[in-house]
Amino acid sequence: MKIIIQNEIDLDGEMEMVEEIRDVEVVEKGGFLYLTYQNEEKERVVLKISEREATMTRFSKPKSIMQFGNKETTVTQIATPVGIQILHVVTDHYEKRENQITVGYALQIPQTGQDLARYHLKIKWGSF
Template identity: 45%
Template sequence: MMKIEIKNKIDLDGQIEMIHEEHDVTVTEKNDWLYLIYQNEDAEKVVIKCQNQEMVMTRFGQPNTIMRFVNGAYALASVPTPMGLQQLVTLTKSFDRSENSLRVTYDLLPNEEAHQVFASYTLQISWS
């Protein structure tokens, strides 16, 4: 069985939070997309689908979380919050994919016109 390792550095107004997860993962390729499928610590199915410049991460929970990342562009994200399902925007600053890893830096914003950033992220995913 393959393993996935996820490291996420979150910068929230200068306060740094580090998240580290490891899970068993199924890796498949289909139509130029790489699929990483695992269960998180809440027993929710998570599917990470990526190409060279784009990634979609879907967490099947109550409700589902869907985040899209496109290198150098804004993309939509549906994120559950204490105030309900919020439609937010990711701005992907860098997207580096190698054979067994992915590194994405992005900001999470309320919308494309907003100048305030909720948080900045450095997400590193590796599998082997």
């Protein structure tokens, strides 16, 4: 089975499109769908998906967790070249349909509320 991740990133008006296609393991358990794959950096990534929300856990050093729920704001820690940054994940839109989720979100600086970047993420899985 494959996973296709398309992420359109708006960095202060400069658009970038990132696409990844990876092998994925899909397990359904307790009303959640778990998608596990290895990213470009050979880190294990687990997506926990439900009708209302998704959690993306990257097993990097340190581990990073991002949560997406429609019209919700959560907090994440991301390793950057200048150290660990604590950011808000502001989700404007979350939708799950069959074997696909779409998420519109921004990463914001908590102290100022300023967007670092805005994202439109589409994740599909199945036999392609």
